[in-house]
Amino acid sequence: MVYVTRKVHFNAAHRMYNPTWSKEKNQSVFGPCSNENWHGHNYELEVTVCGEPDPDTGYVIDLRLLNHLIEEKILNKVDHRNLNLDVDFMQGIIPSSENLAIAIWKELAPHITPPAFLYSIRLFETPRNFVEYKGETYIITKQD
Amino acid sequence: MVYVTRKVHFNAAHRMYNPTWSKEKNQSVFGPCSNENWHGHNYELEVTVCGEPDPDTGYVIDLRLLNHLIEEKILNKVDHRNLNLDVDFMQGIIPSSENLAIAIWKELAPHITPPAFLYSIRLFETPRNFVEYKGETYIITKQD
Amino acid sequence: MVYVTRKVHFNAAHRMYNPTWSKEKNQSVFGPCSNENWHGHNYELEVTVCGEPDPDTGYVIDLRLLNHLIEEKILNKVDHRNLNLDVDFMQGIIPSSENLAIAIWKELAPHITPPAFLYSIRLFETPRNFVEYKGETYIITKQD
Amino acid sequence: MVYVTRKVHFNAAHRMYNPTWSKEKNQSVFGPCSNENWHGHNYELEVTVCGEPDPDTGYVIDLRLLNHLIEEKILNKVDHRNLNLDVDFMQGIIPSSENLAIAIWKELAPHITPPAFLYSIRLFETPRNFVEYKGETYIITKQD
Amino acid sequence: MVYVTRKVHFNAAHRMYNPTWSKEKNQSVFGPCSNENWHGHNYELEVTVCGEPDPDTGYVIDLRLLNHLIEEKILNKVDHRNLNLDVDFMQGIIPSSENLAIAIWKELAPHITPPAFLYSIRLFETPRNFVEYKGETYIITKQD
Amino acid sequence: MVYVTRKVHFNAAHRMYNPTWSKEKNQSVFGPCSNENWHGHNYELEVTVCGEPDPDTGYVIDLRLLNHLIEEKILNKVDHRNLNLDVDFMQGIIPSSENLAIAIWKELAPHITPPAFLYSIRLFETPRNFVEYKGETYIITKQD
Numbered sequence: 001m002v003y004v005t006r007k008v009h010f011n012a013a014h015r016m017y018n019p020t021w022s023k024e025k026n027q028s029v030f031g032p033c034s035n036e037n038w039h040g041h042n043y044e045l046e047v048t049v050c051g052e053p054d055p056d057t058g059y060v061i062d063l064r065l066l067n068h069l070i071e072e073k074i075l076n077k078v079d080h081r082n083l084n085l086d087v088d089f090m091q092g093i094i095p096s097s098e099n100l101a102i103a104i105w106k107e108l109a110p111h112i113t114p115p116a117f118l119y120s121i122r123l124f125e126t127p128r129n130f131v132e133y134k135g136e137t138y139i140i141t142k143q144d
Numbered sequence: 145m146v147y148v149t150r151k152v153h154f155n156a157a158h159r160m161y162n163p164t165w166s167k168e169k170n171q172s173v174f175g176p177c178s179n180e181n182w183h184g185h186n187y188e189l190e191v192t193v194c195g196e197p198d199p200d201t202g203y204v205i206d207l208r209l210l211n212h213l214i215e216e217k218i219l220n221k222v223d224h225r226n227l228n229l230d231v232d233f234m235q236g237i238i239p240s241s242e243n244l245a246i247a248i249w250k251e252l253a254p255h256i257t258p259p260a261f262l263y264s265i266r267l268f269e270t271p272r273n274f275v276e277y278k279g280e281t282y283i284i285t286k287q288d
Numbered sequence: 289m290v291y292v293t294r295k296v297h298f299n300a301a302h303r304m305y306n307p308t309w310s311k312e313k314n315q316s317v318f319g320p321c322s323n324e325n326w327h328g329h330n331y332e333l334e335v336t337v338c339g340e341p342d343p344d345t346g347y348v349i350d351l352r353l354l355n356h357l358i359e360e361k362i363l364n365k366v367d368h369r370n371l372n373l374d375v376d377f378m379q380g381i382i383p384s385s386e387n388l389a390i391a392i393w394k395e396l397a398p399h400i401t402p403p404a405f406l407y408s409i410r411l412f413e414t415p416r417n418f419v420e421y422k423g424e425t426y427i428i429t430k431q432d
Numbered sequence: 433m434v435y436v437t438r439k440v441h442f443n444a445a446h447r448m449y450n451p452t453w454s455k456e457k458n459q460s461v462f463g464p465c466s467n468e469n470w471h472g473h474n475y476e477l478e479v480t481v482c483g484e485p486d487p488d489t490g491y492v493i494d495l496r497l498l499n500h501l502i503e504e505k506i507l508n509k510v511d512h513r514n515l516n517l518d519v520d521f522m523q524g525i526i527p528s529s530e531n532l533a534i535a536i537w538k539e540l541a542p543h544i545t546p547p548a549f550l551y552s553i554r555l556f557e558t559p560r561n562f563v564e565y566k567g568e569t570y571i572i573t574k575q576d
Numbered sequence: 577m578v579y580v581t582r583k584v585h586f587n588a589a590h591r592m593y594n595p596t597w598s599k600e601k602n603q604s605v606f607g608p609c610s611n612e613n614w615h616g617h618n619y620e621l622e623v624t625v626c627g628e629p630d631p632d633t634g635y636v637i638d639l640r641l642l643n644h645l646i647e648e649k650i651l652n653k654v655d656h657r658n659l660n661l662d663v664d665f666m667q668g669i670i671p672s673s674e675n676l677a678i679a680i681w682k683e684l685a686p687h688i689t690p691p692a693f694l695y696s697i698r699l700f701e702t703p704r705n706f707v708e709y710k711g712e713t714y715i716i717t718k719q720d
Numbered sequence: 721m722v723y724v725t726r727k728v729h730f731n732a733a734h735r736m737y738n739p740t741w742s743k744e745k746n747q748s749v750f751g752p753c754s755n756e757n758w759h760g761h762n763y764e765l766e767v768t769v770c771g772e773p774d775p776d777t778g779y780v781i782d783l784r785l786l787n788h789l790i791e792e793k794i795l796n797k798v799d800h801r802n803l804n805l806d807v808d809f810m811q812g813i814i815p816s817s818e819n820l821a822i823a824i825w826k827e828l829a830p831h832i833t834p835p836a837f838l839y840s841i842r843l844f845e846t847p848r849n850f851v852e853y854k855g856e857t858y859i860i861t862k863q864d
Contacts, residue, residue, distance in 0.1 A: 005562050007561070031352065037225065037226035041186050057450065058525075081176075085181045093346075127186070132290065134289075147851060148849075281577070299846065300759055325733065326733035328732060329760055370755070370759070373757045416438065418437050418439075419437070443617050444616060471588055596776075673724075674722040704727040706725050
């Protein structure tokens with residue numbers, strides 16, 4: 001099994017905002033990330049697919065096809081957009097990097113079919129802050 | 145003479161928009177960069193100062209002082225903000241990278257004093273698009 | 289479950305030196321890394337925490353809190369310091385990247401509490417040499 | 433257990449080409465990657481080894497030894513070469529990144545001996561396309 | 577005056593080879609760069625244009641137009657190609673980075689028209705080797 | 721004329737310390753950079769040479785020769801060393817990045833001979849702090 005990753009770029013505006021909270025509580029919890037006039041990021045998105053390389057092509061997946069899928073399902077909807085206002089698959093979701101990575105997983109997973117499997121969504125909000133989601137829904141017991 | 149550079153990071157929302165134009169003309173000229181719900185970037189800002197190293201310290205400028213100056217005059221005003229709405233020194237200015245670099249120069253230049261000189265403002269809007277401003281106000285005749 | 293990473297920077301001096309060995313053996317085993325007048329690095333440290341995003345905030349952990357924790361427990365003790373001489377949690381430990389990563393894990397783990405879990409310490413000694421520690425204390429049987 | 437990674441660089445020419453197919457089918461499946469006059473890449477190769485740090489040295493493996501091994505077994509054979517024509521361990525193998533990563537694993541694995549274990553080969557064909565191979569020969573059942 | 581840079585990526589095969597020399601002399605002068613089965617690189621190309629920002633747009637040049645120009649005149653001809661065999665504007669030219677940068681300047685300069693001026697072509701052959709050409713045809717007298 | 725750059729890496733320990741000052745004044749001026757047990761950095765050094773490409777080779781300078789020169793004259797003396805104690809060409813010089821860049825220029829300049837010229841020494845102390853020296857000994861009058 002080989003893991004194949006395509007890294008793409010988009011930029012977007014957002015703000016951290018919980019609509020069930022007061023303006024003051026949003027400001028207190030989220031600080032400058034809650035600025036009502038928005039802020040934004042250059043996001044880097046890594047989509048990792050895994051599987052056995054096809055004996056005829058040497059590819060787990062044709063990266064041009066994966067790239068087209070990411071463009072159609074994700075980049076066309078988020079690039080140069082407002083994550084709170086403009087993106088259908090983020091409606092009603094607080095646009096943290098965590099929630100955005102989970103939402104991107106849900107958009108892409110149905111379109112990546114055996115013998116290839118979606119393995120991971122890694123999303124860089126800045127070069128120093130990033131998240132990863134692998135479709136896991138449980139907490140692994142950690143050894144100390 | 146030595147050139148000394150400090151590189152800092154901020155993120156902000158903006159949109160390209162000329163208020164003297166119709167919505168349609170803004171859309172036509174600026175495309176997705178004019179999205180009315182904003183988009184945003186992780187900006188990287190390089191401030192370069194030049195001068196002779198001080199014989200007692202080996203420094204052209206104490207980078208901690210330069211860093212504090214950039215934080216006070218620039219980062220506190222633009223980080224996690226909207227460049228069109230929130231930034232005093234960008235009022236009435238279309239927030240292209242070019243205009244933002246010139247505006248940052250104007251904010252910093254009065255505070256960098258001999259024997260150090262402000263030499264360059266380099267601003268990365270994305271890792272692939274960046275501008276540089278050196279305070280020049282004329283076009284150099286270029287040889288072919 | 290989502291994995292959230294904060295990347296920070298510090299620089300420090302160190303030397304590879306086993307005090308139970310002769311100077312010659314240290315020189316023979318560690319080569320220039322054992323230079324008695326020290327050498328140093330710009331370290332990049334990635335701290336990864338995992339957990340479920342909080343429904344109210346969308347965060348696994350507030351990265352500002354994680355950042356403050358890393359500053360207080362690690363950066364204040366190692367930045368611009370000598371890893372062999374100045375750092376309490378490295379006393380008596382050979383300051384290889386491996387041992388430093390394990391020691392950083394031990395410093396941070398008690399302070400990262402459910403529902404968030406410390407998942408990984410990744411430490412870059414140079415852009416081309418890095419280590420990762422996940423708190424594992426056993427060898428996984430590897431298939432060939 | 434600690435994971436230790438050494439990152440190295442090489443450049444090489446290749447083309448994607450299945451000799452059992454017609455020229456037209458190669459062109460159709462692989463597109464410009466099948467250009468008969470070759471193209472090439474700056475590859476970045478990350479070799480990860482895992483194990484317990486040696487109490488006497490603090491090292492899982494001496495990175496100079498790992499580096500020499502990579503140079504002798506891999507870089508001397510692929511750097512400034514043609515992956516289709518010049519490399520003994522790629523004879524008869526379509527030089528996709530996937531297949532190259534598997535082949536590099538097979539070359540290195542016999543030479544990394546307990547108490548250290550080869551854990552992963554990560555190969556960047558470009559900064560935006562990369563693969564990873566961990567010696568796994570089965571598909572893990574993925575939860576949705 | 578502001579300097580605006582667009583950075584793009586391509587990959588290509590080449591070999592260093594002077595057709596007026598013997599095989600032995602080529603091997604002696606160019607070493608592994610002269611491998612007769614080619615090698616290749618991921619090139620990064622920075623194109624810098626300078627001028628005054630347009631008062632109506634804030635742009636020195638619309639980067640989408642500059643990007644389209646670079647794609648049409650350069651990337652379509654060099655990406656996934658052999659610089660010695662496939663590229664019309666490199667016919668009869670030894671494909672060093674120096675010569676390639678000069679040739680790219682000559683291809684682009686006629687198409688960048690006032691009030692914008694082509695200022696620099698910077699070409700990275702690897703992350704550690706790069707060249708820059710600014711259209712200068714003379715040697716500046718250097719002070720010691 | 722083309723500018724050709726080779727980028728190399730070294731790591732070293734240093735401290736900012738003026739021996740004509742008291743311990744307190746050193747601490748006050750240099751802060752943690754003056755830590756008496758040293759600290760250190762991964763330095764990145766860019767050496768830029770300019771000239772006309774040789775018609776027979778396409779090279780301004782053979783980068784392997786430039787690389788060997790940098791290794792012999794600089795890297796062998798500074799890598800894994802203490803800049804205050806171990807480096808002959810830094811004796812009696814406060815090891816700021818500014819002074820180190822000037823000293824490296826002085827070491828290399830006599831060995832780079834026409835038709836190639838040493839053009840610039842750029843030294844990164846960290847990814848966010850760097851200096852450049854071009855052999856200039858005067859202050860250019862700057863327009864406001």
